[in-house]
Amino acid sequence: MMESVNSTKFLEIFGDVAAKGFINPIILTDVRIGFSIQKSYPEGIRFKPAKNEFGVADNVAVIWVVCEEKRVSEDGLAPIRFRISMMSTYRAKNWDYDYSDKECPTRESVIQSSKTPKPMDLDLVGEYxxxxxxxTLVDSGGNEVLGVAILEELFLEHCNSVHLIKGAKRRAxxxxxxxxxxxxxxxxxxxAIILKKIFGRTLDESLDRSTYLDGYLPKNLKVTEDDFIELAGYRAAKRxxxxxxxxxxxxxxxxxxxxxxxYLDYLVGSDFLLIVHTILFLVILDVVIPQGLFRLLNSLIRIRKWFLNRQLSRIYK
Structure with a gap:
């Protein structure tokens, strides 16, 4: 039955969105059922949008609405995913601000806007x-709800995120x-800086791997050929x-x-013991410690990924 619903019909289910000040609905192209819609920020909040010389605000709140048809339950309920964020209408159409363009917000208003608190990006999943x-649209209890009321609720929460009191809990x-x-x-x-500056190791990125999330491969830890010095028969990084x-x-x-x-007296008096201890100490400095730091680095990257996934799970639970 989901095949009979497309983005246009899905948008119609949300009701008279224009009556509540929502503008410019756009059908999404990366999903089968979804749309985005915009609304201007009210004058009474702490955030002040940038404006052009005609007084037209550049910043608007954009809400993306996606129906996850592949996750339909046995009861015929498809989760709806909402996301709201602030967007510059001028930069959405142009590469960057061109202050010589009269349609572009003025430099002064952009600076003034940047000094005001920015509304938080919010996600809403699993509630509608x-x-x-x-x-029709229903909440988690199966009660019928108005789509435009959901949009209004999300927009209000987005605006309240800059309020000193109302937004304090969410910001905290x-x-x-x-x-x-x-x-x-x-x-x-x-x-990474310690590995480079102290132990002479560089970390190269991989084109086929997200090092920010998955860490570095052993081959990414490198020492350039001209960074070596040979001492007591052992080649080690200059640093x-x-x-x-x-x-x-x-x-x-x-x-x-x-x-x-x-023991120190025997050590100093024996060339053989000095060479052995020198090589052993160089191996510790040049191999053991850098490899230990490299493993620690990757472990911390994996821990960071775990925390990021936990944050996402809270959004999509």
Missing amino acids: FYDQNRN KAYIDSLPVRILSVIIPII VIVIYAFIVALFCLFYLPTNPGT
């Missing part, structure tokens, strides 16, 4: 459904939910040799001369 048996929840991801997104680049020399200098400063009969 299309009932194909009754050709969004901040707490995103905190682990933001912390990890700071730590991960620091580890590792510098670190090794610095540690040896500190050792000499604090532990030489050695006491007779001690």
Whole structure:
């Protein structure tokens, strides 16, 4: 029965959207049943949209509505997915702002708008459904609802997100939910910088892999050919040799001369033991520690992905 419903008929089910100030409905092309619709922001909220010299606001709220027909339940209910976000109508049609164009918002209004709080992007999934048996919209309890009322509710929540009091709870929840991801997104680049600046390792991206979500492959951890120095028969990155020399200098400063009969005395007096310990220490600095940091980096990337998936599951639960 879903085959008899298309995007145009689906839009009609939402009722008289124009009467509530919704404009410019557009049929989506990437899904079979879905549309987007716009509404201008009211004057009384803290967010101030950019305007052109004629006083026409550039920023509008856009709501995308998609009927997930492939997830129809046995009762004939198809989940409806909503998303609302702010959009620049001028930049949607042009590459960027062209302040010489009279239709473009003025530079001053763009700057002024950027100083005001931006309404939050919101998603709404799993609360409303299309009932194909009754050709109507229902809530999770099976009660019939007006489509335009859903759009109004989502738009109001979107506008309230910039309110000092009404939007405080949602902003606080969004901040707490995103905190682990933001912390990890700071730590991960620091580890990458340590690998590069201290241990002479570079991390190359893969064209066929999302390193942001899935991490790096062992082949992505590289040292360029001219970054090597050979010491005691072992080839190590230049920066590792510098670190090794610095540690040896500190050792000499604090532990030489050695006491007779001690292990350090035998170590300093034996060329063989010195070479063995030098190579062992270089392997630790040049292989063990960089590989350990590389594994830690990938582990943190996977943890970040887990937190991102948890955030999405909260949206789509």
